Structure formats: C-alpha cells, structure tokens
Amino acid sequence: RRPKNFPPGPPVLPILGNLLHLNPQNPLEDLEKLRKSYGNVYSLFLGPKPIVVINGVKAMKEAMVIKAAEFAGRPQDTIVNDVFDVKGVILADYGTSWREHRRFALMTLRNFGLGKKSMEDRIHDEIQHTIKTLDESIGRTLCPQVMFHNVASNIICQVLFGTRYEYDDEFVTTIIQCVTEITKIFNGPWAMLYDCLPFIRNLPLPFNKAFKNIKRSSDLVLRLLNEHKNTRTPGEPRDFLDCYLDEMEKKAEDSSFSEDKLIFTALDLLFAGTDTTSNTLLTAFLYLMNHPHIQEQCQQEIDQVLEGKDQACFDDRHQMPYMQAVIHESQRIANTVSLSIFHCTTKDTELAGYSIPKGMMIVQNLSTVLKEEGQWKYPHEFNPDNFLNDQGEFVKPDAFIPFSAGPRMCLGEGLARMELFLIMVTLLRKFKFIWPEDAGKPDYTPIFGVTLTPKPYPMKVQHRL
Numbered sequence: 344r345r346p347k348n349f350p351p352g353p354p355v356l357p358i359l360g361n362l363l364h365l366n367p368q369n370p371l372e373d374l375e376k377l378r379k380s381y382g383n384v385y386s387l388f389l390g391p392k393p394i395v396v397i398n399g400v401k402a403m404k405e406a407m408v409i410k411a412a413e414f415a416g417r418p419q420d421t422i423v424n425d426v427f428d429v430k431g432v433i434l435a436d437y438g439t440s441w442r443e444h445r446r447f448a449l450m451t452l453r454n455f456g457l458g459k460k461s462m463e464d465r466i467h468d469e470i471q472h473t474i475k476t477l478d479e480s481i482g483r484t485l486c487p488q489v490m491f492h493n494v495a496s497n498i499i500c501q502v503l504f505g506t507r508y509e510y511d512d513e514f515v516t517t518i519i520q521c522v523t524e525i526t527k528i529f530n531g532p533w534a535m536l537y538d539c540l541p542f543i544r545n546l547p548l549p550f551n552k553a554f555k556n557i558k559r560s561s562d563l564v565l566r567l568l569n570e571h572k573n574t575r576t577p578g579e580p581r582d583f584l585d586c587y588l589d590e591m592e593k594k595a596e597d598s599s600f601s602e603d604k605l606i607f608t609a610l611d612l613l614f615a616g617t618d619t620t621s622n623t624l625l626t627a628f629l630y631l632m633n634h635p636h637i638q639e640q641c642q643q644e645i646d647q648v649l650e651g652k653d654q655a656c657f658d659d660r661h662q663m664p665y666m667q668a669v670i671h672e673s674q675r676i677a678n679t680v681s682l683s684i685f686h687c688t689t690k691d692t693e694l695a696g697y698s699i700p701k702g703m704m705i706v707q708n709l710s711t712v713l714k715e716e717g718q719w720k721y722p723h724e725f726n727p728d729n730f731l732n733d734q735g736e737f738v739k740p741d742a743f744i745p746f747s748a749g750p751r752m753c754l755g756e757g758l759a760r761m762e763l764f765l766i767m768v769t770l771l772r773k774f775k776f777i778w779p780e781d782a783g784k785p786d787y788t789p790i791f792g793v794t795l796t797p798k799p800y801p802m803k804v805q806h807r808l
C-alpha cells in the first residue's frame with residue numbers, strides 16, 4: 344500500500360511489487376510509459392521496496408538543486424553496496440567521509456592539472472597512442488570499442504597511479520573486463536532480484552560474478568598501493584595514491600581516510616571515469632560516421648581554427664561553436680548514465696507536493712530530461728542545432744544534465760569535458776571516419792546497464808591531410 348500523499352504509481356502485486364511492469368533487460372521504455380501515466384514524480388515497488396522515480400527538468404531541479412541536501416544520500420541496502428563493502432565517494436552516504444573524500448578527489452584532480460605536466464598534456468600523450476592504432480588500421484575495418492576504453496582508462500590511470508598501460512597489459516584488460524561486467528550486472532535482472540528477494544543472496548547465482556570482479560580489481564589496486572608505499576618520498580606526490588598517503592599521515596586518528604578507502608576511492612574514479620567517457624566517444628563516432636555532413640562541418644571548423652597550430656588546446660573550444668554543439672549533442676543522445684546513480688532521501692521531505700519519507704530510494708531518470716519535449720528544438724533526433732542559436736553561437740539549455748545536478752553531481756565533469764573535446768578534435772582533424780559499405784544499417788539502440796553502451800560496430804578510417 345502506498346502511504347498517504349505518496350507519489351502515485353501502478354497497482355502493486357504481493358511479493359513481486361511492480362517487477363512485472365519493468366523489462367529487466369532494459370526498463371527505460373517501461374519507465375517512460377509509467378511517466379506518461381503517472382506524471383513526473385511516481386513510485387514503484389521493487390518487490391517489497393518502494394522507490395520514487397523523478398522525471399523532467401522541473402522535478403529534477405527541485406530535488407537535486409533546491410532541496411539538494413535532502414536528496415543527496417545514497418541507498419545502503421542494494422547489491423552495489425554489498426559488492427563495494429568499503430565506500431569511497433560514489434556509494435558513500437551523505438556525511439563527513441563522503442564530503443572529505445569528494446573534496447580531496449576534486450582537489451587532487453585539479454592539482455594534477457596544474458602540476459608539471461598538465462592534464463591537457465597527459466590527454467594529448469594518450470591520444471598519440473590512439474592515432475597510432477588508427478594509422479595501423481588504414482584501409483582495414485576496425486572495432487573501436489577497446490581503443491576508446493583504453494584511452495579513457497589510461498588517462499585516469501595516469502592521474503591515479505602515475506602510469507599508462509599498453510593496450511594488452513594484464514592490469515588494463517582485467518580492469519576493463521571487470522568494469523564492463525559489473526556495470527551490466529548492477530542494472531540487470533539478477534541485481535534486481537538480489538535487491539528484492541534477500542533469501543536468494545547466498546545462492547550461487549550470476550550476481551556472484553560482481554563480487555568476484557570487485558575482489559580481482561581491488562587486489563590489483565592493492566598491489567599498486569604496496570609498490571607505491573615502497574617507492575614514495577613523503578611530501579613529493581607523484582600521483583593520486585601518493586597524495587592520499589600524504590593526506591593520511593597528516594590526518595588525526597579519527598580521520599575518515601584509510602588504506603581501504605583509498606583502494607575503493609581509486610576504483611571509483613577508475614570505474615566512473617572509464618566506461619562513461621568511452622561510451623560517449625563510441626556514440627559520438629557512431630553518429631558522425633552516419634551523418635557525414637556533420638562530420639565534415641566539424642572538420643571545416645577545426646581546420647580553420649587550428650590553422651598553423653600543432654595541436655588543439657581546451658581553450659580553443661571558445662572558437663568552435665559547431666564542434667561544441669556536436670560534442671554536447673553526442674552526450675545528450677548518448678545519455679550515458681541514463682538512470683544516474685541511485686540517490687536516497689536524508690530526511691522526510693516533499694517533492695512536487697508529494698510526501699517522501701527519509702531513507703527512500705530515488706531514481707533520477709535523466710533520459711526524460713535529455714529528451715524532454717519543450718526543452719529541445721529536436722528532442723528525438725541527432726541534431727547539433729539543439730545547442731546553436733540563430734546566430735550559430737553555442738548555447739547550453741538548462742535541460743543539459745548528463746552529469747546530473749546538485750551536490751552529488753559528477754565530480755569528473757571537468758576532466759570528461761576536456762577529454763571529449765581534445766580527443767574528438769584531434770582525431771577528426773587527422774582522420775575521416777567512414778561507416779563500412781558492408782556494415783548494413785546502423786543500430787543506434789544501446790545495450791542497457793549503469794552506462795548505456797552502443798552495440799559493437801565496425802569503423803573505417805582514412806587520412807585527411
């Protein structure tokens with residue numbers, strides 16, 4: 344039964360709740376139908392557990408920005424929490440440890456951008472390896488999945504561990520395999536059953552793979568941490584791990600910093616920074632190959648602005664309104680973290696006039712904002728005009744929230760935007776990307792998970808210059 348003044352929703356079945364209303368392989372269409380029936384704030388029961396789903400920019404901003412602190416918790420009773428038994432930033436509940444770790448991570452990311460080698464240089468160094476891979480693929484058909492995953496994970500690995508890895512290195516291949524599998528398990532049917540039916544948790548079912556993967560990944564980071572402890576000079580940090588170890592030495596005994604949290608904060612950044620950026624890039628190139636006139640217009644602008652320059656810098660974006668529009672439009676269409684990361688209310692509160700009790704799981708359906716009718720000129724098609732005004736200037740509508748909003752919003756936004764700009768501009772300047780003639784019609788429907796992933800697709804490249 345729904346309590347009085349609780350958000351409305353479909354009738355609830357005993358034991359199953361509303362599970363039959365959702366296609367566990369991909370519930371996005373079902374969630375959209377429910378929005379049409381029950382409005383922008385509605386409720387569902389996953390088994391016995393109620394959740395509130397927020398849709399549309401108005402309700403989203405009321406919750407995440409106006410009532411920020413009330414909606415900034417993270418649920419602590421899902422499979423994700425059991426898999427990550429130590430909390431870094433992403434899964435930590437709203438409180439001191441989360442605040443200290445978030446501030447520390449932001450500061451360290453920023454400082455590494457200001458250090459001897461700037462973040463832009465690190466990104467450019469990594470792009471050289473992508474260029475090499477593409478050079479070697481001229482005239483052949485390649486699958487860009489692994490290439491884009493590697494570029495994103497190597498950029499974050501440089502910040503975290505001070506090193507990059509060859510594309511076939513065991514560390515990178517293991518981590519990428521673990522990330523990809525874990526994200527799919529978390530938003531898949533087995534995770535839903537794990538959350539709803541506690542009695543199945545100890546059974547040997549497919550969700551156990553997520554536990555195994557997290558153990559494999561944390562052991563790999565522990566190995567790196569031990570190496571760092573043996574080779575570091577206190578006060579002269581080389582990377583994120585060293586900075587954290589310095590910070591631990593400075594902190595008092597009741598500090599929230601610990602080696603366990605270091606391992607899981609590093610994994611958070613590695614996981615959050617790899618699958619997101621790479622899937623956005625994959626979506627962007629899938630659309631650019633199939634909209635060659637848009638690809639050409641980007642290249643014209645790039646050639647004009649970068650004429651006589653060796654390489655692009657992030658500031659060049661201000662002279663490239665069309666390129667900016669294409670990158671933002673790719674992010675809007677990619678809708679990479681479509682259901683954000685689940686939130687939880689920190690106290691009894693209200694939303695859109697409904698009463699929502701403390702501890703309620705909150706799902707932000709970001710797709711409904713990124714494709715909201717009335718907010719976009721062309722909500723349902725790939726069209727850079729969504730971000731251009733009549734004078735051809737770049738404009739960012741309020742409904743552009745792929746990084747979410749409020750105190751929990753993505754802390755890697757700055758890094759992600761820099762990566763997307765430098766990678767796309769550099770590659771488009773050098774190569775023409777072609778949809779192979781024998782590839783048939785492109786399938787734009789993504790595979791559902793914590794991140795939406797384009798189905799594997801082929802690509803051909805030609806040199807431009």
Ligand code: HEM
Pocket residue numbers: 432433434445499611612613615616617619620623679680683684685686745746747748750751752753754755756758759
């Ligand atoms: C295109 C790329 C990316 C997208 C679309 C994206 C999107 C998001 C979204 C939607 C959230 C959830 C916010 C919320 O709960 O309200 C999030 C959280 C987060 N992201 Fe990203 N992200 C991207 C790249 C990155 C990168 C490169 C990093 C790492 C450097 C990163 C680190 C994080 C972390 C640590 C959180 C948790 C923040 C917290 O709980 O306080 N993300 N991201």
